[in-house]
Amino acid sequence: MRLIMHNMLTxxxxxxxxxxxxxxxxxxxxxxxxxxxxxxxxHMLAKIEWKALVDGARSMGxxxxxxxxxxxxxxxxxxxxxxxxxxxxxxxxxxxxxxxSGRKFPVNKGVPNMLLHEKEV
Amino acid sequence: MNLPVRKVTADxxxxxxxxxxxxxxxxFLTLEKxxxxxxxxxxxxxxxHERYLRFRGQSGRCSEYVSDHNSSRDFLVSVxxxxxxxxxGESSLAASGFIAVGLFVLPLRNSVAQSCRxxxxxxxLKMSTRPELLAPPEIFYDxxxxxxxxxxxxxxxxxxxxxxxxxxxLALPEDDVPRFLLDIGCGSGLSGETIxxxxxxxIGLDISASMLNVAVEREVEGDLLLGDMGQGLGLRAGxxxxxxxxxxxxxxxxADKSSHEPRLRLKAFFGSLYRCLSRGAxxxxxxxxxxxxxxxxxxxxxxxxxxxxxxxVDYPHSTKKRKEFLVLTCGSVPTSINDGHKGSGSEDDDDDxxxxxxxxxxxxxxxxxxxxxxxxxxxxxxEWVLRKKEQSRRKGNDVPADSKYTAxxxxxxx
Numbered sequence: 157m158r159l160i161m162h163n164m165l166t167x168x169x170x171x172x173x174x175x176x177x178x179x180x181x182x183x184x185x186x187x188x189x190x191x192x193x194x195x196x197x198x199h200m201l202a203k204i205e206w207k208a209l210v211d212g213a214r215s216m217g218x219x220x221x222x223x224x225x226x227x228x229x230x231x232x233x234x235x236x237x238x239x240x241x242x243x244x245x246x247x248x249x250x251x252x253x254x255x256x257s258g259r260k261f262p263v264n265k266g267v268p269n270m271l272l273h274e275k276e277v
Numbered sequence: 278m279n280l281p282v283r284k285v286t287a288d289x290x291x292x293x294x295x296x297x298x299x300x301x302x303x304x305f306l307t308l309e310k311x312x313x314x315x316x317x318x319x320x321x322x323x324x325x326h327e328r329y330l331r332f333r334g335q336s337g338r339c340s341e342y343v344s345d346h347n348s349s350r351d352f353l354v355s356v357x358x359x360x361x362x363x364x365x366g367e368s369s370l371a372a373s374g375f376i377a378v379g380l381f382v383l384p385l386r387n388s389v390a391q392s393c394r395x396x397x398x399x400x401x402l403k404m405s406t407r408p409e410l411l412a413p414p415e416i417f418y419d420x421x422x423x424x425x426x427x428x429x430x431x432x433x434x435x436x437x438x439x440x441x442x443x444x445x446x447l448a449l450p451e452d453d454v455p456r457f458l459l460d461i462g463c464g465s466g467l468s469g470e471t472i473x474x475x476x477x478x479x480i481g482l483d484i485s486a487s488m489l490n491v492a493v494e495r496e497v498e499g500d501l502l503l504g505d506m507g508q509g510l511g512l513r514a515g516x517x518x519x520x521x522x523x524x525x526x527x528x529x530x531x532a533d534k535s536s537h538e539p540r541l542r543l544k545a546f547f548g549s550l551y552r553c554l555s556r557g558a559x560x561x562x563x564x565x566x567x568x569x570x571x572x573x574x575x576x577x578x579x580x581x582x583x584x585x586x587x588x589x590v591d592y593p594h595s596t597k598k599r600k601e602f603l604v605l606t607c608g609s610v611p612t613s614i615n616d617g618h619k620g621s622g623s624e625d626d627d628d629d630x631x632x633x634x635x636x637x638x639x640x641x642x643x644x645x646x647x648x649x650x651x652x653x654x655x656x657x658x659x660e661w662v663l664r665k666k667e668q669s670r671r672k673g674n675d676v677p678a679d680s681k682y683t684a685x686x687x688x689x690x691x
Contacts, residue, residue, distance in 0.1 A: 160457075161480050161500035164553075168511035176513055190498075196455040196478065203457070203516045203555075243478075265493050270504040270511055271484075274536050277508050277545075 157247045159212050167254035169276040177208035178252040180215040190243040197235050213241040413533035418485035427465040427491050440471035443521040443561040456518035462525020466492035473498040507542030512553035520560040530571050547582035556608040659684035
């Protein structure tokens, strides 16, 4: 699971208000190389929740992201870091924790299990 | 018709089936009898084991089905492989050759072997060729089926073609900027690979862990998610640039658990999809709807969620090649939707014509002529018959005399 997906995930349990982001508890993280595409990164910059990305990257072991996203000018070194955090860090084993309800969604082989029980729907 | 139902025992602790007493009352098992005994949830060690009662579409009683649709292929087959199901002579059901009993699948999470044994038996006994009537998707697509599905070159080719067409219909702006797409019911990643080939990033959602395992093995480039689309997608608002789904949405129309209500699940799905799509984004679903009713159900829920759009049908006149794509738009109405590929008699011509989309949804069902089409009798009236008889008489044949009964309109049976 990469941070690009983690940034979009919310906790779907009925009654939970603070759905996003989910806290990452990482047990195994691997890095996979992905082609660098600045257009795509600029396109995604508007959609990403920056604080969640920084926290997520930190819990996966990558601390070099700036705390605040740059406004208009996004230069190459920043984009490189952004690219690495967003697309190249893979969480293989671990879990995602909902901040409000404490529910854990396990991650196995890089696939988070977001299936809800009957009562949670 | 007394059905010798074998008592299946199902005990979650020992991974053995537990004894279930089922009252059978001729001529058929009714759901009301089955439901109290079967639909109990057991929680052991924090894990939920559920018995699923499978029934078709909206809540329909099995007994009503039997009496109203004598020759319908909606009947479900018992899961017990040992049961001798013999058609009884008396009931009119036998005339159609179908037998109706209640169907229940016992998927215990620990005893996958149980469900593995049952589903292949189901498949040999199956009366219907639609997979969603056999078992819930997470059970139908077990490890062996997942492997079969992905290694079949025919399926791979079909999925690739459907995905290409769906991507076309998404009408993403052609500015070479990769987009962030959602693949609903991604399965083993066949459609996702097509998305990656077109340069986009994607998230795939599927309910079957076996299928996702195959996708992981094939090292697909998108992120995978194990989830139930009927529970809502669980994505933030306005983040997805487009969604495709190849042969997945029809699974939503069947209730796989007692707590499922297809309409609510469709509502949750379309509502969450509408939220997570960005403005102007589209969702394209390739569906195989079972009937007009099912197609309308899907459409109605989509419209209620706020989508606009319509149905695109490729090769509407060909039975084999006909494919339906439900194109839903979010927000602004597009200026055009590509018309479905039309076959011109020999079904090989691609004739794309641009059509103005006026935001209305129209559902058209192809007029399928009956295989044994009755010839039109308009051309041969009484006059013609009399003339022919006279001709025959002139030839010297032995022709019955003309009377008031000659060329009289007979019952349609003849």
